Amino acid sequence: MPSALPDGEPVPSDGSLPAHALTGLGDRPFGFYLHVPYCATRCGYCDFNTYTATELHSSGAVASQETYAQNLVGEIRLARKVLGSAELPVRTVFLGGGTPTLLPARDLVAMLTAIREEFGLAEDAEVTTEANPESVDPAYLAELREGGFNRISFGMQSARPHVLKVLDRHHTPGRPEACVAEARAAGFEHVNLDLIYGTPGESDEDWRASLAAAIGAGPDHVSAYSLIVEEGTRLAGRIKRGELPMVDDDVHADRYLIAEQALAAAGYHWYEVSNWATDEAARCRHNELYWTGADWWGAGPGAHSHVGGVRWWNAKHPAAYARALAEGRTPAQGREVLPAEDRRVERILLELRLVEGCPLDLLAPAGLKAAERALADGLLAAEPFAAGRAALTLRGRLLADAVVRDLVD
Ligand SMILES: C[S@@+](CC[C@H](N)C(=O)[O-])C[C@H]1O[C@@H](n2cnc3c(N)ncnc32)[C@H](O)[C@@H]1O
Ligand code: SF4
DSSP, X not given: OBSOOOOOBOOOTTOOOOHHHHTTTTTSOEEEEEEEOBOSSOOTTOOBSOBOHXXXXXXXXXXXXXXXXXXXXXXXXXXXXXXXXXXXXXXXXXXXXXXXXXXXXXXXXXXXXXXXXXXXXXXXXXXXXXXXXXXXXXXXXHHHHHTTOOEEEEEEEOSXXXXXXXXTOOOOTTHHHHHHHHHHHHTXXXXXXXXXXXXXXXXXXXXXXXXXXXXXXXXXXXXEEEOOOOTTSHHHHHHHTTSSOOOOHHHXXXXXXXXXHHHHHTTOEEEETTEEESXXXXXXXXXXXXXXXXXXXXXXXXXXXXXXXXXXXEXXXXXXXXXXXXXTOOOEEEEEEOOXXXXXXXXXXXXXXXXXXXXXXXXXXXXXXXXXXXXXXXXXXXXXXXXXXXXXXXXXXXXXXXXHHHHTO
C-alpha cells in the first residue's frame, strides 16, 4: 500500500455510505484487508505506511502496538454497522503491513475472531498474513494456524547477503526458506515468498540463486517484484548521491525473463504479471479480489476500501487513526465515488495484467486500434484476441506498462 493519500470529499462522521454503494452488496465477493503499521526497522527501499518504535515514540500510548488490535477490532465492528445486517460472509482476509507478525499471534487471531463474529467467514475463506522471516517461530506459526490462518506470505527478497545488505534486510541466510518448512509443518495450506529483482549490485547469477533458493524451499506461490526506487527513501538518496548505481530497464527485463524461465521450469504458472502459483488453488484470492474490482474493507491507518464504486481511505498516521476511533468517529478521511469512465480505465489497468487478460469490449475505439497494433507486434496473444480478450504474451508482459498506457486511450 503506497503511503501517499489522494484528496477527496469528506466522509460523514459515522462512516455511512451512499445507498447506491450498498446495492448488490453480498452478490460481489467481499474481503477484509487489515493493515498493521509497525516494523522493527525500516528497509531502505520501502515506502509503505509503516513506523518503527522510535518513529512513534513522540505519539505516546495512543499509537502503541499494545492497543493496536483493540483499535482494529473497533473498526471491524464499525464496518458491520456501516454495511448493515445483510448476509456478507467474508471470502478473504489479508493482514499486511508493515509487519503484522511483530504483534503477538493472539492479537492477529483476535482481529480474525472479530471478523468471524461480525460477518462470519465463508466456508473456504482464504486467511493470509504477511510475515518477516525473522519475526516468527514454530510456536507462533502454530498459534496462527490454530486461530484460523491458512496462508502466509514471507518477505524473502533475495538469497544473497550482499543484495540483502543494499536492501537493508536483516535476515540470517536461509531463514526465509526455513520459514516455508516451518509453515508447512504448522499446517499452512498456502505459502508465498516475495522476491525483489533489479537491486543495485545484483547480478544475473545472484538473481538465479535467489530464485533457486525460493523454488527449493517449495512454496506454492512466488511474487517477484522489480525494485521500485521510491522518492524520499534512503535507497533513492543513496542512488542520487552516486553511492549506488541506478539499474536500467533492460536489466529489469532480463531479470523478468530469468524469473519466468526458472519458475515455469519448476512448475509455477504466471497468473498476474508479478505473481506465479503452482495451480489455480494456490493463487492469492485476496489479490484477485482487488484486481477484479470486487468489494473490500481496508481497516487500519492509511488503508483503502472499495464498496460498490465508492472508494475511501483512512487517516494515515496511527495516532490520528486511533484518536478517531476513541472519539467514536470513523477513521475514514476522504472518499470518492468513482465515475463510470474511471472504473472502465481501472478495469483495463488491472485486468490486462492477469493471464486471462481484459475483454476487448472494454476498450474505446482508439484503445482497440492500439490493441490491434499490439497484436501485430506480438505483445498480445492471438488466440484470446480472436475470442474477444486482450491477453499479454511474454514480450507483452515485459512491456506491460506501455501496452496498458496505449490501451486506455
Ligand atoms: C509489506 S511488505 C511484506 C511484509 C514484510 N514487511 C516484509 O518485508 O517481509 C510487501 C512486499 O512488498 C515488496 N516491496 C516493498 N517495497 C518495494 C519496492 N520499493 N520495490 C519493489 N517491491 C517492494 C517486498 O517484496 C515486500 O515483501
Ligand atoms: S519490513 Fe516490509 S513493510 Fe517493513 S520496511 Fe521492510 S519491506 Fe517495508
